[in-house]
Amino acid sequence: MKHYTAINLIKRPTDSLGPELFEVVEKPVPDLSEGEFLVRQTHMSLDPAMLGWMSPDTESYIPRVELGSVMRSSGLGEVIESNHPEYAEGDRVMGMFGWQEMAVCTGEGINKVDASLPPEMLLSIFALPGLTATQGLYSIGKPQAGETIVVSGAAGSVGSIVGQLAKADGLNVIGVVGSDAKADWIINELGFDGAVNYKTDDLGAKLNELAPKGIDVYFENTGGPIQHRVFERMNAHGRIVVCGMIADYTASEPSPGPNWMNIIRKRLHIQGFTMPDHLDKTPELLAKLTPYVQQGKIKYRSHTLKGLESAMTGLNLFFTGENQGKLIVEL
Amino acid sequence: MKHYTAINLIKRPTDSLGPELFEVVEKPVPDLSEGEFLVRQTHMSLDPAMLGWMSPDTESYIPRVELGSVMRSSGLGEVIESNHPEYAEGDRVMGMFGWQEMAVCTGEGINKVDASLPPEMLLSIFALPGLTATQGLYSIGKPQAGETIVVSGAAGSVGSIVGQLAKADGLNVIGVVGSDAKADWIINELGFDGAVNYKTDDLGAKLNELAPKGIDVYFENTGGPIQHRVFERMNAHGRIVVCGMIADYTASEPSPGPNWMNIIRKRLHIQGFTMPDHLDKTPELLAKLTPYVQQGKIKYRSHTLKGLESAMTGLNLFFTGENQGKLIVEL
Numbered sequence: 001m002k003h004y005t006a007i008n009l010i011k012r013p014t015d016s017l018g019p020e021l022f023e024v025v026e027k028p029v030p031d032l033s034e035g036e037f038l039v040r041q042t043h044m045s046l047d048p049a050m051l052g053w054m055s056p057d058t059e060s061y062i063p064r065v066e067l068g069s070v071m072r073s074s075g076l077g078e079v080i081e082s083n084h085p086e087y088a089e090g091d092r093v094m095g096m097f098g099w100q101e102m103a104v105c106t107g108e109g110i111n112k113v114d115a116s117l118p119p120e121m122l123l124s125i126f127a128l129p130g131l132t133a134t135q136g137l138y139s140i141g142k143p144q145a146g147e148t149i150v151v152s153g154a155a156g157s158v159g160s161i162v163g164q165l166a167k168a169d170g171l172n173v174i175g176v177v178g179s180d181a182k183a184d185w186i187i188n189e190l191g192f193d194g195a196v197n198y199k200t201d202d203l204g205a206k207l208n209e210l211a212p213k214g215i216d217v218y219f220e221n222t223g224g225p226i227q228h229r230v231f232e233r234m235n236a237h238g239r240i241v242v243c244g245m246i247a248d249y250t251a252s253e254p255s256p257g258p259n260w261m262n263i264i265r266k267r268l269h270i271q272g273f274t275m276p277d278h279l280d281k282t283p284e285l286l287a288k289l290t291p292y293v294q295q296g297k298i299k300y301r302s303h304t305l306k307g308l309e310s311a312m313t314g315l316n317l318f319f320t321g322e323n324q325g326k327l328i329v330e331l
Numbered sequence: 332m333k334h335y336t337a338i339n340l341i342k343r344p345t346d347s348l349g350p351e352l353f354e355v356v357e358k359p360v361p362d363l364s365e366g367e368f369l370v371r372q373t374h375m376s377l378d379p380a381m382l383g384w385m386s387p388d389t390e391s392y393i394p395r396v397e398l399g400s401v402m403r404s405s406g407l408g409e410v411i412e413s414n415h416p417e418y419a420e421g422d423r424v425m426g427m428f429g430w431q432e433m434a435v436c437t438g439e440g441i442n443k444v445d446a447s448l449p450p451e452m453l454l455s456i457f458a459l460p461g462l463t464a465t466q467g468l469y470s471i472g473k474p475q476a477g478e479t480i481v482v483s484g485a486a487g488s489v490g491s492i493v494g495q496l497a498k499a500d501g502l503n504v505i506g507v508v509g510s511d512a513k514a515d516w517i518i519n520e521l522g523f524d525g526a527v528n529y530k531t532d533d534l535g536a537k538l539n540e541l542a543p544k545g546i547d548v549y550f551e552n553t554g555g556p557i558q559h560r561v562f563e564r565m566n567a568h569g570r571i572v573v574c575g576m577i578a579d580y581t582a583s584e585p586s587p588g589p590n591w592m593n594i595i596r597k598r599l600h601i602q603g604f605t606m607p608d609h610l611d612k613t614p615e616l617l618a619k620l621t622p623y624v625q626q627g628k629i630k631y632r633s634h635t636l637k638g639l640e641s642a643m644t645g646l647n648l649f650f651t652g653e654n655q656g657k658l659i660v661e662l
Binding site for chain 2: 258
């Protein structure tokens with residue numbers, strides 16, 4: 001009997017995030033029932049949302065990964081065997097395959113993809129990052145040409161797309177990042193108008209310089225002190241898209257938010273969202289996003305780790321900020 | 332030459348709120364130009380929003396009252412002389428007359444009112460409080476029968492109407508108040524399902540008891556610790572209407588707000604608003620509100636102070652919470 005490798009979550013993260021949370025197991029390749037097909041995964045996506053799925057917090061918005069089961073993730077793969085009328089050997093597919101070399105699927109939640117596009121582009125733009133950026137920016141942020149937007153986590157998979165969409169739409173786009181190399185990348189490669197390095201800049205002074213007319217849209221991916229400095233500078237009728245709070249995912253004590261007085265003074269609209277609520281809008285979101293990509297306005301950078309087991313240490317790059325682009329594991 | 336009495340704001344409140352902020356002056360009754368009319372004010376409304384108009388804070392959403400000018404307020408009056416084709420002696424009118432016995436008007440911002448309705452009802456329901464309650468509850472709160480709403484400042488002029496509208500719409504309605512007498516009033520007179528006394532109750536335990544299925548809508552009039560306890564109990568897709576933050580109007584140090592993680596987890600929608608942005612919707616809002624009043628579903632209680640000068644001490648009742656209903660000054 002053939003076997004494949006899988007990685008189970010066995011412990012929830014508290015202070016650290018590494019191999020000690022997982023166990024590597026060998027599983028037998030099962031026989032397929034009618035209506036099933038077998039996928040050999042070629043590329044796995046690592047996303048900040050995974051930290052929420054692993055979290056000790058029982059109120060996470062998506063069901064948590066149960067201890068002892070395969071770690072959840074999205075990925076790309078190839079159909080290598082099929083008892084399903086709509087899937088044939090050789091089809092390229094995207095789905096929530098998890099941290100494993102193979103997955104038995106019924107077609108639910110599986111999308112066929114254009115095999116002519118590079119896997120890195122599929123996972124960096126036409127998957128969760130691009131859908132999340134498009135949904136949040138347009139449904140909540142409602143960007144208008146001439147306005148100013150601040151994007152935290154701007155070199156991240158979602159933030160980098162948000163900023164480029166806003167730039168293409170004629171906004172003044174400011175990205176918040178954690179290194180000068182990232183600042184350089186978002187300005188010189190992605191076309192952002194300015195960057196704030198939250199680790200080294202005087203946040204308030206830098207925002208005053210880059211957003212002299214105040215801030216109309218804030219796309220929040222991180223939390224942390226930058227949240228307060230942006231909040232103080234929001235213009236009347238500003239919109240805040242709350243997409244991620246990576247600074248708080250494993251914090252033992254949640255940091256306080258801004259006082260609400262400004263919400264009245266500025267008539268702010270603050271809205272949290274999670275992409276899984278809106279997956280039914282995928283065709284509509286892709287229709288919105290695709291022309292920007294076709295016109296060459298959305299660049300991406302992927303950071304590929306090699307081998308299934310590299311995922312276990314790869315997650316920690318979200319905290320250290322050492323990843324250079326969308327994290328992908330090539331199996 | 333005849334004179335009338337007016338009260339000017341001469342100092343901005345920091346820690347206290349009393350006659351030391353004002354000066355009483357006598358002003359000559361001017362001659363009317365063409366297109367003007369003279370109103371003798373009979374009833375003035377005192378509203379929490381006035382604290383914002385007086386505030387040292389320069390970012391207030393409505394222009395502040397300049398030092399040395401008449402304190403701003405809305406009120407009811409009677410036309411006693413007119414050079415205006417559309418206003419005749421004896422007409423009853425509502426407008427922003429300010430803290431003075433008489434006002435010269437051009438008709439701008441003035442509404443004629445149904446003289447058969449009691450002045451207290453006009454100022455308690457069909458003026459700022461009712462418009463604010465209706466706008467906030469329906470445009471942002473989007474209440475659905477069977478849901479649970481928490482209203483802070485529930486015995487106040489806005490909160491009491493919000494709660495009664497929500498009750499009429501079939502919600503489980505919980506009011507937050509600062510005394511047992513107010514708790515008794517909102518439950519036994521207004522029909523709220525429950526009350527939390529923020530001064531004496533264990534807030535979390537009481538909310539758990541009154542809102543066992545969590546909270547869908549929060550109508551925020553006060554700020555303070557109750558905000559955090561409600562925020563923690565919001566249901567997924569909850570709506571928060573940020574209408575007032577009286578606990579923070581004169582606080583020297585703004586109190587921290589809740590951490591934003593719940594905004595994502597629960598996909599919360601938080602929206603601040605101020606009624607002056609929406610005064611063009613007045614006819615529509617009155618059309619929504621009036622049937623509830625006609626069906627006897629909106630009760631009110633007014634607390635009338637006597638004489639123009641009583642306004643100077645009356646404002647402080649918003650902080651002490653000693654007012655028994657909508658504050659009105661009868662001239």
